[in-house]
Amino acid sequence: AQKVTQAQTEISVVEKEDVTLDCVYETRDTTYYLFWYKQPPSGELVFLIRRNSFDEQNEISGRYSWNFQKSTSSFNFTITASQVVDSAVYFCALSGVMNTGFQKLVFGTGTRLLVSP
Amino acid sequence: DTEVTQTPKHLVMGMTNKKSLKCEQHMGHRAMYWYKQKAKKPPELMFVYSYEKLSINESVPSRFSPECPNSSLLNLHLHALQPEDSALYLCASSQDGGTSTDTQYFGPGTRLTVL
Numbered sequence: 001a002q003k004v005t006q007a008q009t010e011i012s013v014v015e016k017e018d019v020t021l022d023c024v025y026e027t028r029d030t031t032y033y034l035f036w037y038k039q040p041p042s043g044e045l046v047f048l049i050r051r052n053s054f055d056e057q058n059e060i061s062g063r064y065s066w067n068f069q070k071s072t073s074s075f076n077f078t079i080t081a082s083q084v085v086d087s088a089v090y091f092c093a094l095s096g097v098m099n100t101g102f103q104k105l106v107f108g109t110g111t112r113l114l115v116s117p
Numbered sequence: 118d119t120e121v122t123q124t125p126k127h128l129v130m131g132m133t134n135k136k137s138l139k140c141e142q143h144m145g146h147r148a149m150y151w152y153k154q155k156a157k158k159p160p161e162l163m164f165v166y167s168y169e170k171l172s173i174n175e176s177v178p179s180r181f182s183p184e185c186p187n188s189s190l191l192n193l194h195l196h197a198l199q200p201e202d203s204a205l206y207l208c209a210s211s212q213d214g215g216t217s218t219d220t221q222y223f224g225p226g227t228r229l230t231v232l
Contacts, residue, residue, distance in 0.1 A: 033218060043205050045160070045223035052218070091159055095219070102172050103148075103211065103219050107159035 002027045004094050006108035013082050013115055021077045021111045023092030029053075033095040034068065034075045035105070040088040051075065082115045089113070120144050121224035123208050129230045130198065138193040138227045140208030148214025149191040150221060151183060152207040160207055166191060167214040198231045205229075 003026040013019045025034065036048040049059060051068050059066045063080045079086055092108045121142045130136050142149065148167045152160035165173035166185040174183075180202075182194040191208055205226045211219035 035220070037223075043207075043226040043228065045207060045209075047220060047222055050220050097216065098173070100173060102165050102167065102214050103216060103221075104162060105221060110157075110159055 002029075002032075002094050002096050002106045004092050004106050004108035006090075006092055006111050008111045009109070010112040010114065013113070015083060015115055015117050016081050017115075018078060018080050019082050019113065019115075021079075021090050021092075021113065023075045023077065023108060025073050025075065025092070025094045027094060027096065029096055035093040035095065036066070036075075036077050037091045037093065038088045039091065039110070045091070048077075079113075082113075084115050084117055087113060087115045121208060121210055121222055123206075123224040123227050125227060126225065127228045127230075129232065130195065131232050132198060132200075134198075135194070135196045137195065138206055138208075138229075140191040140193075140224055141189055142191075142208075142210040142222075142224075143189065144210060144222065145188075146210035146212055146222075147188055148211045148219065149185065150209040150211075150214075151191070151193055152209065152223075154205040154207055154226075156204075164193075165214055172214065195229075198229075200231050203229055203231045 005024045032053045034051045038046045065078045067076045089110045091110045093105045098104045124139045151163040154160040163177045164183045169185045184192040207226045208224040209221040211221045
């Protein structure tokens with residue numbers, strides 16, 4: 001069975017601090033995809049990144065960076081110089097294919113990030 | 118800007134009402150999804166449509182009835198709901214839903230309150 005664990009329920013930081021959100025996953029598939037989504041208070045889930053299991057290169061996009069380590073089954077997300085607008089719930093998700101042949105996203109329980117001024 | 122739109126943004130209904138949630142995507146995707154999200158929980162998959170056919174029903178009660186009139190539109194018809202059905206209902210779309218490579222793009226959601 002597939003599983004995603006986000007052990008940090010809530011993180012509070014002050015603006016301009018760096019913060020890392022942890023994600024650990026379990027899967028028996030050799031090919032899989034990992035995702036991060038941001039959910040601000042408005043409710044919409046905003047897609048941030050997708051990584052496949054064969055690409056362990058770290059990725060940087062502006063203040064966001066992701067560290068994928070297959071050896072530890074982790075896909076951590078770092079926000080550098082956090083801003084108040086980063087306040088949201090962040091979900092890590094693992095993509096698999098159900099036995100019906102259709103994709104299913106397995107979400108972690110989410111980490112609520114609160115950035116105060 | 119999201120290319121998946123949902124209406125209404127908020128809905129309050131009684132247990133005897135019939136209402137519908139609407140979702141539209143403008144990305145040419147062939148798979149569309151309904152999710153239910155309770156407060157402080159991750160989204161839970163309800164239904165998957167692929168090429169306008171209902172492909173997955175995750176044991177959802179019959180008081181929720183999905184409909185896919187065409188590849189761009191997805192409806193969720195609600196009837197005789199219970200207060201515990203109050204939640205955020207999210208629509209998503211992806212290329213075709215048949216592989217693990219798809220990225221799902223979500224709409225802003227409809228916040229439903231059942232009195």
